[in-house]
Each structure stands twice: as structure tokens, then as C-alpha cells.
Amino acid sequence: MLPTVLSRRPLASEFDSVQKRDVDWADRRAFLKTAGVAGGLALLPMFALEAAPLRYTLKPIEIAPGAWMLLGVDEAITRENGGAIANITILDTREGAVVIDTGPSRRYGVQLAEVARELTGKPVVRAFVTHFHPDHVFGCQPFGARALAAPQGVIDGLNQSGDDFASAMYYLAGDWMRGTEVVLPGRVVEAGYEDIGERRLRTLVLGGHTDSDLAIFDERSGLLIAGDLAFLDRAPTTPHADLSVWQKSLKTLDEISFASLVPGHGPMEKAPRALRQTSDWLKLIEERIRGAFDRGLDMSEAMGEPLPSWTDKIALARYEFERSVMHLYPNLEANLWPRVDQAN
Amino acid sequence: MIGRSNLLTLATLVLGFFLSAAVVQAAEPVDPLNSPMWEEMRGQFFGLARYKFDSRVKVSVPSVVENQAQVPITVDARQLQDVRKIVVFADLNPVQHALTLTPHEAAPYVSFRLKVEQATPVRAAVLTGDGVWHVGGEFLEAAGGGCSSPAMARNKSDWSLTVGNTRGRAWRQPDGMSRVRMTIKHPMDTGLTRDNIPAFYIEQLRVRSTGGKVLATIEMREPVSEDPTLTMMVRMPLGEKLIGVDGRDIGGNLFSSKIDMTWRESSLNAPNRAE
Ligand SMILES: [Zn+2]
Numbered sequence: 001m002l003p004t005v006l007s008r009r010p011l012a013s014e015f016d017s018v019q020k021r022d023v024d025w026a027d028r029r030a031f032l033k034t035a036g037v038a039g040g041l042a043l044l045p046m047f048a049l050e051a052a053p054l055r056y057t058l059k060p061i062e063i064a065p066g067a068w069m070l071l072g073v074d075e076a077i078t079r080e081n082g083g084a085i086a087n088i089t090i091l092d093t094r095e096g097a098v099v100i101d102t103g104p105s106r107r108y109g110v111q112l113a114e115v116a117r118e119l120t121g122k123p124v125v126r127a128f129v130t131h132f133h134p135d136h137v138f139g140c141q142p143f144g145a146r147a148l149a150a151p152q153g154v155i156d157g158l159n160q161s162g163d164d165f166a167s168a169m170y171y172l173a174g175d176w177m178r179g180t181e182v183v184l185p186g187r188v189v190e191a192g193y194e195d196i197g198e199r200r201l202r203t204l205v206l207g208g209h210t211d212s213d214l215a216i217f218d219e220r221s222g223l224l225i226a227g228d229l230a231f232l233d234r235a236p237t238t239p240h241a242d243l244s245v246w247q248k249s250l251k252t253l254d255e256i257s258f259a260s261l262v263p264g265h266g267p268m269e270k271a272p273r274a275l276r277q278t279s280d281w282l283k284l285i286e287e288r289i290r291g292a293f294d295r296g297l298d299m300s301e302a303m304g305e306p307l308p309s310w311t312d313k314i315a316l317a318r319y320e321f322e323r324s325v326m327h328l329y330p331n332l333e334a335n336l337w338p339r340v341d342q343a344n
Numbered sequence: 345m346i347g348r349s350n351l352l353t354l355a356t357l358v359l360g361f362f363l364s365a366a367v368v369q370a371a372e373p374v375d376p377l378n379s380p381m382w383e384e385m386r387g388q389f390f391g392l393a394r395y396k397f398d399s400r401v402k403v404s405v406p407s408v409v410e411n412q413a414q415v416p417i418t419v420d421a422r423q424l425q426d427v428r429k430i431v432v433f434a435d436l437n438p439v440q441h442a443l444t445l446t447p448h449e450a451a452p453y454v455s456f457r458l459k460v461e462q463a464t465p466v467r468a469a470v471l472t473g474d475g476v477w478h479v480g481g482e483f484l485e486a487a488g489g490g491c492s493s494p495a496m497a498r499n500k501s502d503w504s505l506t507v508g509n510t511r512g513r514a515w516r517q518p519d520g521m522s523r524v525r526m527t528i529k530h531p532m533d534t535g536l537t538r539d540n541i542p543a544f545y546i547e548q549l550r551v552r553s554t555g556g557k558v559l560a561t562i563e564m565r566e567p568v569s570e571d572p573t574l575t576m577m578v579r580m581p582l583g584e585k586l587i588g589v590d591g592r593d594i595g596g597n598l599f600s601s602k603i604d605m606t607w608r609e610s611s612l613n614a615p616n617r618a619e
Contacts (some may be wrong), residue, residue, distance in 0.1 A: 076408075239410065295515070296513065296515040296523050296525055296575075298416065298418055298455035298525070298575040299406075299416035299455070299457075300404040300405075300406070300416050300417070300418035300455060301418065301455075303406065303416075319407070319408065322406060322407060322408065323408060323410055326406065326410040326411065326414075326416065327410065330414070330573075333511070333525075333527050333573055334511070334527065334571075337511035337512050337513045337525070337526075337527070338511060338512075338513070339509065339510065339511055340510050340511060340512045340526070340589075340601040340602060340603045340604075341508060341509055341510035341528075341599060341600065341601040342600045342601065342602070
């Protein structure tokens with residue numbers, strides 16, 4: 001009965017038809033809205049909508065000399081934002097532009113390449129991928145495998161789950177994903193240093209947010225690009241997290257004397273607040289979820305547990321807490337209760 | 345318990361009330377979830393019996409689906425008296441019926457995990473002693489969460505080694521009921537997947553007291569998730585300490601567990617509000 005939509009490997013034709021229907025429906029809704037305002041002239045806007053290609057609004061923010069970021073929105077992935085929720089970093093070097101993470105779709109990657117060229121006057125020579133989550137990796141296509149670099153664990157994860165992520169993203173973001181396919185990075189990043197032009201980049205191969213998470217420290221600018229090991233004022237996500245490994249990685253990053261930190265989601269800051277806040281959040285959810293579990297609450301009940309007032313200022317706090325309950329509960333249930341069957 | 349003759353009198357009174365109400369208000373109840381499948385669901389689950397949509401039947405679904413194979417569902421009808429049966433179903437699943445709870449000596453409450461094919465109403469129909477079905481439900485949006493996350497590929501090849509393995513715990517609640525949580529290893533195959541694996545699922549669980557009294561019965565169907573994970577509340581006879589659970593799957597395998605009540609007082613309602 002139930003091969004999940006998310007885990008099914010889609011046939012291209014299957015998706016084409018699904019996507020087309022969805023898009024038609026979305027346009028019709030937009031049409032109805034427009035019709036309410038424009039009355040008899042409504043047909044014209046409808047045609048205009050169907051013809052207009054989707055385009056992301058990318059606004060580079062200069063964060064250091066020759067360094068920019070594209071700030072993701074603090075939202076879940078939707079058909080409105082096209083999945084552009086993660087931060088992307090662009091560095092200028094003598095050899096060419098370097099990007100760190102590539103965004104959620106082919107379309108995004110194409111626009112990212114354009115922006116990088118406008119900013120630096122050079123093509124992208126290297127695109128690093130911090131981890132295998134779809135909001136960070138599906139803009140890879142325009143850069144090609146030879147320019148794409150990631151730790152082996154990220155490549156393995158993408159190889160295993162990339163197609164499933166792609167179908168999940170088509171489902172969530174719709175037409176923004178058109179033409180997007182998984183591209184595996186052709187260069188393996190090891191822990192150490194890599195010189196690109198005048199920049200020496202320290203590569204930290206860590207984990208905890210996922211099995212394999214890359215952070216990059218640019219010695220020249222003092223920028224620490226933390227990927228999703230750090231979130232700021234946006235609740236961390238835990239679908240593939242190992243909380244204790246993640247806490248260790250946060251300690252490792254805290255030992256670096258960086259000038260500013262670019263989190264995977266949320267604004268750049270000169271202070272290490274993102275590291276502290278991410279650590280506090282992980283500690284909080286671990287305690288709350290474990291506490292609910294120990295008191296015998298079911299998942300649905302645990303999702304309603306109170307959160308402290310400091311989380312009021314964190315975007316998507318309740319939403320991510322609910323998700324984390326669903327991520328973390330099954331392991332507790334499978335491991336912490338005693339065996340009670342007679343065969344035991 | 346109320347005596348049978350009292351119950352009959354009560355039932356007649358209630359019936360009379362509803363019949364007269366029905367004459368005054370002839371219109372059919374309107375499905376608050378506006379499902380195209382409602383009439384079919386109604387026919388399938390309670391035929392021509394009387395029913396009403398009742399907000400006292402609370403169905404909890406998550407606001408986001410992380411794993412379509414494991415969606416947590418809680419049904420709570422504790423605001424209703426004299427509940428005989430709870431049927432849980434999802435209108436837009438290929439098999440709609442998920443689970444039926446008969447709470448002989450149990451609260452009209454159950455939590456479990458459901459497989460869903462797509463966004464769907466999830467409903468509980470609660471039969472009370474007066475013969476009326478009280479229907480509650482929520483619409484489950486099946487879109488997944490951001491930053492990930494398909495069901496991880498599962499290796500099912502070794503299920504035969506662990507099938508029937510059960511883990512669980514019980515808590516004594518302040519209201520005197522015993523809360524039981526348990527998870528049973530079982531593939532719960534639907535027989536409807538493309539890989540032609542035949543249907544294979546646990547069809548019945550019976551919760552007993554030490555003395556053999558049946559406290560609750562649960563019938564399960566294909567949409568209950570792999571490794572069924574359940575929460576119930578039963579009324580243990582005084583002085584008894586072991587809750588027995590007997591299960592049977594459609595392959596004829598029998599499972600049996602005993603959950604010890606003694607080892608911890610519940611702190612379910614303990615204050616935990618220090619922010
Ligand atoms: Zn991530």
C-alpha cells in the first residue's frame with residue numbers, strides 16, 4: 001500500500017505530470033485572487049503569471065573584504081520560498097570565486113553562479129558542500145563534479161539518499177525544482193588546509209548535525225563558515241542528528257579564534273552567539289524530550305511540552321521541537337524500555 | 345458499573361431524546377473536514393447507525409509529517425461516558441481502517457503510529473452505550489519538513505529473528521489508571537507494496553490483568569506502522585502488579601508479554617513548568 005512519497009524513487013514522467021497539475025492549480029489560485037481585484041481584466045494577469053519564470057531574489061551582503069553571504073529566510077521549505085532557506089557564502093580569490101553550499105535547486109545554482117561572477121568578475125572554481133541536506137546541495141549542477149568538493153561522508157550520504165531528497169524537495173518546493181538532479185562532488189575534502197589563490201582555508205570535517213559536516217575557516221578574513229553545525233535565532237533541525245557528537249563539534253568550533261561566524265541558518269555575527277545558542281537548544285530539547293519520555297508521554301503529548309521563554313525569539317522553535325520529538329523518540333522507545341516478552 | 349436494566353432505561357431515554365431531536369432537525373450532520381469520502385466512510389464503519397460530529401473526541405496529528413510510515417496519532421475520548429468502542433480510520437488511505445479499541449476496563453484513549461499515503465482526514469468514531477457514534481477528526485497535512493527527510497531506507501531482511509520482541513513500561517497515574525506504553529517488533533506488511541511482499545501484520549492485541557480479566561482489546565489493520573508502538577490506560581484490579589499482553593498476527597504467530605506495574609510511580613502530572 002504505502003511506499004511513501006518521500007522514499008519512492010520517482011519516474012521522471014510520474015513527476016512531470018504531478019508537477020504540472022500542481023502548478024496549474026497554483027496558477028488558478030493566483031488567478032482567482034487577481035480576478036477579485038481586477039475584475040474583467042483578470043485574464044491578462046493569468047497569462048502573465050504562466051509565462052513568468054520563477055526567480056530567486058538573491059541579495060549578497062558583504063561580510064568581509066571579498067566575502068559575501070546570501071541570507072536564507074527563516075522558514076520551512078515552501079512553494080513560496082523555493083527552498084532558499086540556507087545561507088550561502090561567496091569568496092573572491094585570485095584563482096576564481098569560491099562558493100560554500102549551493103542552495104536548494106538547479107535554478108538557484110544557476111543564479112548563484114551569475115551572482116558570484118558579478119561580484120568577483122571570475123567564474124566559480126570551487127564549490128564546497130557542507131553536508132547532504134537538500135537546502136544546501138541541490139544547486140550543484142551548474143558547477144560540475146570537478147569543481148564540487150565535500151568530505152567523503154557527505155558524498156556517501158548524497159549517493160545513498162540524494163534521490164529520496166530530490167523527490168521530497170519536488171514535493172515541498174514544486175516547480176522551483178524543475179530540472180534538478182543529484183550531482184556527486186568529485187573532490188574529497190579531508191581535514192586540514194587548502195590554498196585557493198591568496199586564501200588559506202582550514203577545512204574541519206566534523207559531524208553531529210548529520211554523519212558528516214564540513215566547516216570552513218578562512219584565515220585571511222577570519223570568517224568561520226559553520227554550515228548547519230550552527231544556527232542563529234532559527235531553531236536547529238535534527239532529522240539526522242547525533243546530539244552528543246554535535247555538542248563536541250560545537251566545542252571544536254568554539255576553540256577557533258574567528259572574527260565572525262556564518263551559521264547555516266540565521267544572520268552572521270562577530271560574536272560566537274550562534275555556537276552557544278545551538279548548544280543551549282540541543283541541551284534543551286534533549287532534556288525536554290527525555291523528560292517527557294521518562295514520564296510515559298506519547299509522541300503527540302511530548303510535542304506539546306512547554307518551551308522556556310528564551311526560545312520565543314527563535315524562529316520555528318515549536319515547529320522544530322515537534323520535529324525533533326519525532327526524530328528522537330523512536331530510539332528511546334527501541335532502547336530504553338526493558339524487554340517484556342515471554343521469549344525473553 | 346451501571347446495571348444492565350438501568351442502562352437500558354437510560355438508552356431508551358437517550359434514544360427517545362435523539363429521535364425527537366432528529367424529527368425537529370432532519371438535516372444530516374455536515375462533515376467539518378469536508379471530505380469527499382465521508383459518505384463512504386460512514387457506510388463502511390457504521391452503516392445506518394446514528395452519528396454526530398463531536399468535539400469531545402479529540403484526535404491529535406502532528407503539524408508536519410517527518411516520516412509518512414510513522415505518523416503519531418492520539419485519540420482521546422475521555423470526555424465521553426460509557427464508551428464501548430473506538431474505530432480509527434483515515435479517509436484517503438488505500439486501506440482506511442487502522443485500529444479498533446474496545447476499552448473493557450480502560451480509558452477511551454489510544455496512541456499509535458499510522459502509515460499515510462497522502463494528506464488525509466484522520467478520524468476516530470466512538471460508540472457510546474446509547475448506540476450513537478461520536479466522530480472526531482483532524483486533517484493531516486502530509487508535506488514533509490524542511491532540511492530533509494525521507495524515511496530512511498530500512499533493512500527488513502532480518503525481521504524473522506526479532507518479530508514479536510516487545511519492550512514496554514507502565515506507570516501508575518494519579519487518577520488510579522495504569523498507563524502502558526509498548527513497542528512490538530513486527531514488519532506490518534500491507535500486501536500492497538510494489539515488491540509483492542504479502543500482507544503480514546498483527547491483527548489483535550489483548551490486554552489482561554494477572555487474574556485473566558480482559559482490560560482492553562485492540563484490533564489492528566495494515567495502516568498501523570511497522571513495529572507497532574502503543575499507549576493505553578487500563579484499570580488494574582486492586583493489588584495486581586502485572587499487565588499481560590497477548591498478540592496474534594495473520595500468520596498465526598502468537599506473542600505474549602508481561603509488563604511490571606511495580607517499578608515506578610508516575611510523575612505524569614508533576615510540575616515541570618520552571619522555565
Ligand atoms: Zn542541515
